[in-house]
Amino acid sequence: MYVAVKGGETAIAHSLDLLADKRRGDRGVAEVSLDQIDQQLGLAVDRVMTEGSCYDRALAALAIKQARGDLVEAIFLLRAYRTTLPRFGDTEPLDTSRMVAERRISSTFKDVPGGQVLGPTYDYTHRLLDFSLAAAAERPEAQTAPADTATSLPRVGDILEREGMLESAPAATADEAQDLTRQPLVFPAARPVRLQNLARGDEGFLLALGYSTQRGYGNNHPFVGEIRFGSVPVSFVPEELGFAIEIAEIDLTECDMVNQFAGSHDVPPQFTRGYGLAFGHAERKAMAMALVDRALRAEELSEAATSPAQDEEFVLAHSDNVEASGFVQHLKLPHYVDFQSELVVVRALRAEVEARNQEAALSRAAE
Amino acid sequence: MSYTLGTHDIAAGFVDPPHESQRVFRGVLDAFSHPGRIVTVDDAPAPPGGLCCATAAFLLTLIDRDTPLWLAPEFDTPEVCDFVRFHTGAPIVGGRAEATFAVQAHDQPLLFDSFNIGTDTYPDRSATLVIEVPVLGAGPVRTWRGPGIDGQASVAVAGLDHTFWLDWAANHSLFPCGVDVVFAAGSQLLALPRAIAVEA
Amino acid sequence: MPDTAIQDGAYNYAYLDEQTKRMIRRAILKAVAVPGYQVPFGGREMPLPYGWGTGGIQVTAAIIGRDDTLKVIDQGADDTTNAVSIRRFFARVADVATTTRTGDATVIQTRHRVPETPLKEGQILVFQVPIPEPLRMLEPRETETRTLHALSEYGVMQVSLYESIARHGRIAKTYNYPVLVNGRYIMSPSPIPKFDNPKLDRSPALQLYGAGREKRIYAVPPYTPVKSLDFDDHPFEIETWSESCALCGSKESFLDEMIVDDTGKRLFLCSDTDWCQERQGEREGAPPEVPAK
Numbered sequence: 092m093y094v095a096v097k098g099g100e101t102a103i104a105h106s107l108d109l110l111a112d113k114r115r116g117d118r119g120v121a122e123v124s125l126d127q128i129d130q131q132l133g134l135a136v137d138r139v140m141t142e143g144s145c146y147d148r149a150l151a152a153l154a155i156k157q158a159r160g161d162l163v164e165a166i167f168l169l170r171a172y173r174t175t176l177p178r179f180g181d182t183e184p185l186d187t188s189r190m191v192a193e194r195r196i197s198s199t200f201k202d203v204p205g206g207q208v209l210g211p212t213y214d215y216t217h218r219l220l221d222f223s224l225a226a227a228a229e230r231p232e233a234q235t236a237p238a239d240t241a242t243s244l245p246r247v248g249d250i251l252e253r254e255g256m257l258e259s260a261p262a263a264t265a266d267e268a269q270d271l272t273r274q275p276l277v278f279p280a281a282r283p284v285r286l287q288n289l290a291r292g293d294e295g296f297l298l299a300l301g302y303s304t305q306r307g308y309g310n311n312h313p314f315v316g317e318i319r320f321g322s323v324p325v326s327f328v329p330e331e332l333g334f335a336i337e338i339a340e341i342d343l344t345e346c347d348m349v350n351q352f353a354g355s356h357d358v359p360p361q362f363t364r365g366y367g368l369a370f371g372h373a374e375r376k377a378m379a380m381a382l383v384d385r386a387l388r389a390e391e392l393s394e395a396a397t398s399p400a401q402d403e404e405f406v407l408a409h410s411d412n413v414e415a416s417g418f419v420q421h422l423k424l425p426h427y428v429d430f431q432s433e434l435v436v437v438r439a440l441r442a443e444v445e446a447r448n449q450e451a452a453l454s455r456a457a458e
Numbered sequence: 459m460s461y462t463l464g465t466h467d468i469a470a471g472f473v474d475p476p477h478e479s480q481r482v483f484r485g486v487l488d489a490f491s492h493p494g495r496i497v498t499v500d501d502a503p504a505p506p507g508g509l510c511c512a513t514a515a516f517l518l519t520l521i522d523r524d525t526p527l528w529l530a531p532e533f534d535t536p537e538v539c540d541f542v543r544f545h546t547g548a549p550i551v552g553g554r555a556e557a558t559f560a561v562q563a564h565d566q567p568l569l570f571d572s573f574n575i576g577t578d579t580y581p582d583r584s585a586t587l588v589i590e591v592p593v594l595g596a597g598p599v600r601t602w603r604g605p606g607i608d609g610q611a612s613v614a615v616a617g618l619d620h621t622f623w624l625d626w627a628a629n630h631s632l633f634p635c636g637v638d639v640v641f642a643a644g645s646q647l648l649a650l651p652r653a654i655a656v657e658a
Numbered sequence: 659m660p661d662t663a664i665q666d667g668a669y670n671y672a673y674l675d676e677q678t679k680r681m682i683r684r685a686i687l688k689a690v691a692v693p694g695y696q697v698p699f700g701g702r703e704m705p706l707p708y709g710w711g712t713g714g715i716q717v718t719a720a721i722i723g724r725d726d727t728l729k730v731i732d733q734g735a736d737d738t739t740n741a742v743s744i745r746r747f748f749a750r751v752a753d754v755a756t757t758t759r760t761g762d763a764t765v766i767q768t769r770h771r772v773p774e775t776p777l778k779e780g781q782i783l784v785f786q787v788p789i790p791e792p793l794r795m796l797e798p799r800e801t802e803t804r805t806l807h808a809l810s811e812y813g814v815m816q817v818s819l820y821e822s823i824a825r826h827g828r829i830a831k832t833y834n835y836p837v838l839v840n841g842r843y844i845m846s847p848s849p850i851p852k853f854d855n856p857k858l859d860r861s862p863a864l865q866l867y868g869a870g871r872e873k874r875i876y877a878v879p880p881y882t883p884v885k886s887l888d889f890d891d892h893p894f895e896i897e898t899w900s901e902s903c904a905l906c907g908s909k910e911s912f913l914d915e916m917i918v919d920d921t922g923k924r925l926f927l928c929s930d931t932d933w934c935q936e937r938q939g940e941r942e943g944a945p946p947e948v949p950a951k
Contacts, residue, residue: 633692
């Protein structure tokens with residue numbers, strides 16, 4: 092006799108074994124090391140750290156290895172680990188003007204104080220497959236200028252702001268920041284909460300939304316005020332010391348998007364900001380985030396909010412790929428009870444319609 | 459075990475927090491699910507000055523850094539404050555309106571005044587009041603009705619005057635807003651959630 | 659999920675840290691105090707994916723203790739893969755006894771069914787909830803639905819049910835059938851078949867509902883009125899089958915239909931495997947009914 096899904100425990104155990112076996116692949120091929128993932132697939136590590144909300148290259152590399160390169164799965168693994176970690180406190184706000192930049196460009200000025208620093212970028216590569224990479228070989232080291240850690244790098248936005256051309260960055264508040272990983276998202280959401288959500292949000296989702304604003308669905312006339320990538324010190328005030336100490340340096344990508352704003356009856360025309368920030372080197376993510384951040388400010392800036400990217404509930408409720416991936420894929424779980432309920436009612440409805448049709452046919456025949 | 463901080467010892471908390479707090483919580487959940495039912499807290503530690511065992515266990519189980527606590531003057535003692543701070547980290551606040559939890563005595567007037575009752579859209583943003591009474595299961599019997607009660611329940615809580623029940627009727631009429639109450643005496647407690655109507 | 663990670667004591671009792679449990683426990687008490695109202699809570703990422711029951715798992719983890727006996731069902735069955743997986747998770751992280759017998763369980767976590775065996779006072783039924791907002795498919799905005807609940811403005815739901823009657827001659831909604839709790843809040847009973855709705859009404863057991871992805875907890879205390887929405891001229895009714903269970907002969911339980919060969923022959927079995935087995939035990943000696951259709 093057919094009996095549904097018996098022996099679940101054994102089936103699950105075998106499935107886990109098969110997965111581990113697949114993960115290792117051909118035993119004749121060397122096993123990938125976490126160092127290799129960190130060093131040679133570093134942009135994948137950056138994305139997993141950003142959307143996993145956890146700056147730890149080794150853990151992110153481990154998650155990527157465990158997920159066999161499925162980055163959304165790796166993000167989930169890292170998040171599920173992160174959520175079990177104790178919290179010691181909040182760091183001081185990062186000061187990105189203290190960044191030791193490897194790359195820094197502005198598209199709004201030909202030159203800026205501190206200079207345009209191209210750094211490592213795919214922007215001017217020709218996308219020709221480089222077959223020399225197919226085999227391992229000695230690779231020459233690139234020449235670099237010594238990092239200038241002494242001077243701070245003024246932000247282009249700050250320079251515009253002094254002139255009154257660009258709105259001021261919001262003043263830092265003393266309030267404890269809301270932590271989206273510990274408190275539920277509540278609408279309407281304040282901008283710091285929105286930015287937190289976007290920083291954790293799926294890069295592909297934000298990219299598509301940011302793109303949609305450029306195609307007229309909530310256009311906000313963006314210019315890249317500045318993109319910078321480099322390392323920033325992290326400070327923390329231990330309660331027993333009472334003053335800040337530097338505990339780490341982390342790599343960040345920051346995007347300050349400058350957008351047109353028509354002004355209003357009372358406010359003279361001025362440029363406004365959209366902001367993006369990501370762990371590691373992630374310009375696509377930071378830019379998309381900045382576009383969506385600006386789009387979500389529509390109401391605050393008295394703009395008509397008519398497009399998806401301007402719709403706070405739509406954007407924030409659907410940006411998280413761990414949530415989205417889970418709910419889409421849960422359709423694989425058994426739903427046969429609900430389907431049975433549907434079968435019962437659809438059969439009954441069909442029978443009623445057929446009976447009515449037959450009755451109608453009989454009465455026609457009788458006429 | 460006790461800990462020394464300043465000039466007096468700090469009363470002990472749970473010895474095995476995950477399991478003791480789990481059992482106390484299930485007792486509290488049972489009390490909220492069956493309003494009027496007296497629940498005995500077996501895992502109650504020896505309480506600091508003034509608090510009864512059930513109140514101490516309730517606080518250790520449910521409050522922490524995220525839940526401001528208001529203490530009525532008779533409980534606002536160094537012993538109680540140190541106990542709360544050391545074991546829970548809960549901020550002790552001076553204003554009723556800031557509090558998520560409060561501890562009060564039965565014989566004071568206006569026990570519900572100025573506490574958060576939540577909003578129509580978020581009625582959960584309300585305060586929970588622990589009110590210490592002389593004894594549970596004795597004193598004037600009143601009829602309680604509402605969710606968690608099969609028909610009606612006859613409940614006796616000692617030490618509450620008629621005004622208290624008028625105030626309660628006013629609180630109940632705010633539903634879904636309103637405060638929730640836990641009565642505590644010795645190592646026993648019972649709950650009076652806002653949805654419960656009490657014949658005055 | 660590597661078993662070693664959990665076994666080596668790296669995680670707290672019942673997986674969640676104590677601060678998270680306190681937060682969830684506070685939300686549960688609020689949910690019990692305001693029956694049917696959805697309490698927002700700081701849902702955590704769990705080691706199982708969203709959609710697999712992370713809300714129910716968090717609720718269970720916040721209430722469960724070593725004195726409990728846990729039963730986990732999915733589609734009414736103890737042996738479906740997800741039920742097995744969740745039961746195994748708690749057996750490992752919470753050192754808890756498990757059972758398939760409804761009557762022996764103190765905590766029952768369920769997806770999509772309410773057991774056929776009537777529940778008793780003292781039992782807690784934990785539902786896994788995908789979309790906690792009963793009005794969500796009629797109004798996608800949380801800010802709007804929250805206002806509708808605040809005002810008890812439920813006309814949109816009545817209209818939707820009435821449209822179903824206008825089109826089909828009856829309310830065609832079959833699962834996740836909306837209910838009114840204690841005369842105040844419209845609530846999603848989770849995607850249980852409407853067959854199970856009457857079991858929610860004035861149940862002696864405590865009902866807790868957890869939605870992990872949507873970060874909401876709600877509850878129905880024991881003995882609380884739970885009314886399935888209907889109209890005077892179109893009263894609420896549940897599914898019925900002309901068939902009976904091929905294993906136990908039950909005519910009164912919810913039956914799953916299975917296709918047993920490629921000519922489309924059907925077989926009907928109880929969805930509630932524990933109920934079915936208990937009845938089979940009672941009928942021991944009696945010949946099994948021959949499945950036919």
